[in-house]
Amino acid sequence: MKTLRIYATQNLGLLIAIAIFLVLYLIYATQLSRFGMNVVLQNANEVVPLALVSMAQTVPVLLGGLDLSVGPLMTMINCIASEFLAGDIWSVLFGCVLCLVIGSACGLLNGCIVVYGRIQPIIATLATGAIFIGVALFVRPTPGGKVDGDLSWALTNDINELGYTYGWWEDLGWFGLIPLPAVFLVLVVLLVWIPFRRSATGRGCYAIGSAEGAAYMSGIAINRSKLAAFTLAGFFAACAGLYLTLLTGSGNADAQQAGSYTLNSIAAVVIGGTSLFGGTGGCIGAIFGAMVIRAISFIFRVIDENSIFGFLASPLLQSLVEGAILLLAVSLGAARVFRVRNRLTLFT
């Protein structure tokens, strides 16, 4: 019981994000006449790129910085991947690995600028973000690409469809209906994020965000943790770029889209309970934050124009309402302010 209490108080932001998501998604599901696993799959496909970018954003935020280059880096990887995800299994595999390596290297570059150049993350990544968009435009001046169609179809569907496309297996029952994007996301969390969080380097990132001076005095390898954090951010952004490529089957150096991914990722991170001052939170929260953001836009598709909320259905109002809901969601996490009896604790 005490364990539960401690868990709840230390992960309040995450729990709030999950609750908001469930409420929003329930509204969506009940409003939709033909709700089924195919809808879930479609939703999952829309969530995963933002979820991965938000994971990328989480790591620098834990250090107490912001990474403005996650969206541009994702776009750059999208353009590069659109050149490589074709041919036989080996060349596709090579393309994937290449993209992940490039993404991680770009993250490492950010890290080096922050650590050795002693430049604040927000301005360092503003600059590198512009560079990444530049590279993306150079690689792919016009949208397009030669992504293998089967591959794109198979990897963005459910488990059954993957078997059908390549003739590996037949109907697997309910198990086969699990969307692959969800599987990818879980794999990235289990194989990359959880081990990182439980490594000494990952612990170091939390320590730096919490109190950098104390972390230094505790003999933590500060530079290594920071470099690792930015590299990991690059890796997650590359994952997002790869998935976006599979989803769209093409590359597009869209600077505006890159910017909106970056800003949405910051929102997702905050909704997920990660403090912008660093030190608390995590990628799981960011994933649910991304789900909340997407769920808001799902709801807009199903509002009945004749209902009392019909006036909201106007696409002209969508941005306004989205912003209001975002503000509300973030405020719920800040509601603890009302319970604070010693005002000094607000500032520490």
Add this chain to the structure above:
Amino acid sequence: MAYLQMRGIAKTYGGVRALTDVDFACERGSIHAVLGENGAGKSTLIKIIAGVVQPDAGTMTLDGREVQFSSPLEANAAGIVCIFQELSLMPDLSVADNICITDPPRTRLGLIDSRAQRRRAEELLARVGCEDIDPRERVRNLPLSRRQMVEIAKALGRNPTLLILDEATSALTSSDVTKVYEILHQLRNEGLSLLYISHRMHEIKELADTCSVFRNGRHIETFPKDAHTDHEVVQLMIGREMSHVYPPKPKWDTPPQPVLEVRNLSWPPVLNDISLTVGRGEIVGLGGLDGQGQRELLLALFGVLRGVQGEVLIDGRKTAIGSPARAKSKRIGMALIPEDRKTEGLMLPMSIGANISMAAMPMLTRGLVIDRSREAQRITEMIQQLQIKIGGVGDPVATLSGGNQQKVVIAKWLMTGARIVLLNDPTRGIDVGTKQEIYQLLRRLADQGTAILFYTTDYDELIGSCDRVLILYDGKIVRELVGDQITETNIVASSLNLSDQIERAAAEARA
């Protein structure tokens, strides 16, 4: 051959000599106290030993081998562990995470084994007698005294051979202090070297085997504990004859006219039904064990706490104080010298001048702009009045020593012309010379008619400087001591809420 041997160590910070040609040695199996005023070079000395800063000249040998540390990590690997005055805990991590941060136990996969880590944290906490701390709790949620015990547990977990304690007991409760003494004696008997820095003479008397005095960046003398009297030690530290430590107290024939009156103030569960008055020109002390609600009482008066019940009267008129901004207004004229000058007292990166004029800003503003020349003039006055030692008014306040930083905080509030001054342990971690200046200053302010409410953890200060002392226990005022009643026995007894029993025992002894 001594375990740690330093020869000819020198260090300058941008033209300021912090250490000059220091020879220093520290033996195994002994507790070695380092004494000196702030700015005497003690911090620099231990920072060099701990690898935080590197000396400009000189050599250091450890166990006969010459060593050079470029980071705390290297010093740590050599067995040197430091418990700093500024806590080195990460508030957002759990207690167990903090204790094991340098070398967490790993699973076969190389990941942190959280269960083993928790067990280790529990063992270490038990060793320092803090079984009540849950290792899963975040450090942020622990009170200062508990954090300091976590800090000590963390240091022990790193298996030191040379343990440095820099003001490590300044925030501890007295029961914890006893435990820490036991542990330190035990460690000494195990053959560790312990370097101990403290401004509390009685702690040094109780703990140290050897003492070294530093002054102005030089090593003045090292001597066995009982070789000098307290008075001689203080003279060595300040390098001049000491006048009376505490200024004389005035005689009160009639009670002074009350300025601040508190009636039935409560802030459950910390403060219970507190009533007190502070008169014009009076210094009223708040005593008791640490953490009995003294800090919260001051914060409640200053309008920081929400949900405070009861009445506060200023000059006999009922007044609601909802925020520090309201508390400092002309009508109320209250000032609070906070406990933690680094976070609540100063804007560290801002200039000394800007810090001093920060609270008095409304008085220095003409229309919408700050009257710069008047501001500069008032700042100079305050610096002279408090004898703050500074390079230039424009330097960041972070460059000053602890004692001078505290003077800046006091100057900031004196500039507002406050009539009611609340002080929260203002002499914690500052040197003897500055302490004396603060006692003189408080009495001078009182003589000019200021009402002063003074919380301190040092019983000597209560005895030496207060006209009346209120002892808090469990959020209640359990005893009021006036005049000759203010003795160490009375303070200690009532702090433990034992006064009735002791008086009864005394009465029985008489009968």
